[in-house]
Amino acid sequence: MTGPRSPRRVVSLVPSLTEAVAASAPELLVGITDWCSHPAGLGAARVGGTKNPDLGAIASLAPAVVLANEEENRPQDLAALRAAGITVLVTEVRTLDQAWRELTRVMVDGCGLSRPGWLADAEDAWRALPAPDAWRTAVVPIWRRPWMVLGRDTFAGDLLARLGVRNRYADHAERYPRIALEDLRAAGADLVVLPDEPYRFTADDGPEAFPALPAALLSGRHLTWYGPSLVEAPAVLAEALAAAR
Known part of the structure; x- marks a missing residue:
């Protein structure tokens, strides 16, 4: 796993990733979507919706990385951000095991942080779940x-x-x-x-x-x-x- 680098300015176009960053280093968030509702009281600039972000507003925030998701965000918007010279980290999460890997990538490679304790706690919580006794x-x-x-x-x-x-x-x-x-x-x-x-x-x-x-x-x-x-x-x-x- 890549080690942590210096934290950087982050725009998140995914509400769950906004919450992930905010739980560890809310000061990194300089831009979030109108749908980013957790946690309450985030002070980052609002940059539109997940499907209709304000690309100019995002660029003006000079983010080191934009966090996105292959399902929630439109490819043409992400391509436009890349064309403007902005690094875009796109996640794909279709299983829980994939979520652990992608969240690690977001927090460590994307945000320059150490792997957060809440991520280990989440893995433990699901690992402790008993096998279903009825379906x-x-x-x-x-x-x-x-x-x-x-x-x-x-x-x-x-x-x-x-x-x-x-x-x-x-x-x-x-x-x-x-x-x-x-x-x-x-x-x-x-x-x-x-x-x-x-x-x-x-x-x-x-x-x-x-x-x-x-x-x-x-x-x-x-x-x-x-x-x-x-x-x-x-x-x-x-x-x-x-x-x-």
């Missing part, structure tokens, strides 16, 4: 109007599998397929998992569409973010899943 099959909507669900090769799907929940559409050709509601209801699942992001499913918005299934309302930050939230995610997610019986 359930779930449909996992992430949007409605139209209905979209988790498909193949997703970080959230990997976390759910470690908690004893099989994604009904894990073998789908698409990562986030659109599936008609009547097909979701007839998919043979025994659970519907409803995270509160990217669509904000709530007790009053989502479960009523699946009257025959128990509904697990999950924290999207704990299910889809890779960062310090992974420390408490096993306990938070397991509790919410256990309540959906």
Whole structure:
């Protein structure tokens, strides 16, 4: 593993990576997106959304590195930043094991820091998770109007599998397929998992569409973010899943 270098000015275009940097060295953050909500009170400049960043504003901050993600950020924006002479570190996270590697790369190679203690704590928390003693099959909507669900090769799907929940559409050709509601209801699942992001499913918005299934309302930050939230995610997610019986 590359050793730490001098810390540098960082722009983060990924909310979970913003939280990761802020947990270790918030003073490095000079630019963050409008969607970067954790932790509260960050003083860095806002540079637009993950899909529509203000490239001029980013360049004016003279960052040493911009943190991005291959799924959350548009390739054309990242290419434009590189063309302007800005170093862009792009992460790819589709499994928990991949998250450990990419977070190490972000913190050490990207930010010039030592590997943070919270990352080791997160690894320990997931390592201590007992093997599932029973399995359930779930449909996992992430949007409605139209209905979209988790498909193949997703970080959230990997976390759910470690908690004893099989994604009904894990073998789908698409990562986030659109599936008609009547097909979701007839998919043979025994659970519907409803995270509160990217669509904000709530007790009053989502479960009523699946009257025959128990509904697990999950924290999207704990299910889809890779960062310090992974420390408490096993306990938070397991509790919410256990309540959906």
